[in-house]
Amino acid sequence: MKLSAEEFALFNSMTECVLSMSGVNGTKIHAGTADNTGLAYKAVSIRADSTAFTSLTMTGDGADLDETYFLIGSPVLLKGDLLVAPKGYIITQFKLSAGSLSGSLAV
Numbered sequence: 001m002k003l004s005a006e007e008f009a010l011f012n013s014m015t016e017c018v019l020s021m022s023g024v025n026g027t028k029i030h031a032g033t034a035d036n037t038g039l040a041y042k043a044v045s046i047r048a049d050s051t052a053f054t055s056l057t058m059t060g061d062g063a064d065l066d067e068t069y070f071l072i073g074s075p076v077l078l079k080g081d082l083l084v085a086p087k088g089y090i091i092t093q094f095k096l097s098a099g100s101l102s103g104s105l106a107v
Contacts, residue, residue: 012089031100040101041091046081051099058090067094 003011029047030036033054041098056067070083077099090106 026105027102029095029102031098037093037094039092039103040106042106043082043084043102044091044101046077046079046101047080048099051077051101054095056094058085058089059092065089075086088094
């Protein structure tokens with residue numbers, strides 16, 4: 001079976017996303033309230049219940065996005081929650097007020 005150009009592009013995009021989320025390029029674990037800057041994460045995984053952000057910035061193809069992209073209302077993040085930056089964006093900065101997370105470096 002031969003993929004069309006559109007199907008091939010979608011396949012490559014999905015592969016890139018899975019590789020990023022798997023931590024193929026490395027995973028870093030963060031805790032504490034330090035300002036974490038200069039990052040290039042495609043995804044972060046919450047490691048502790050009640051993890052909370054003071055700030056989060058994603059940069060990419062358009063205007064910068066913040067934590068409100070993920071957090072609608074006032075949800076409580078729970079262990080195992082996965083936050084994936086939208087296509088064309090990476091997570092470049094965050095600061096936690098509580099909890100811990102692991103970040104997967106972008107492919």
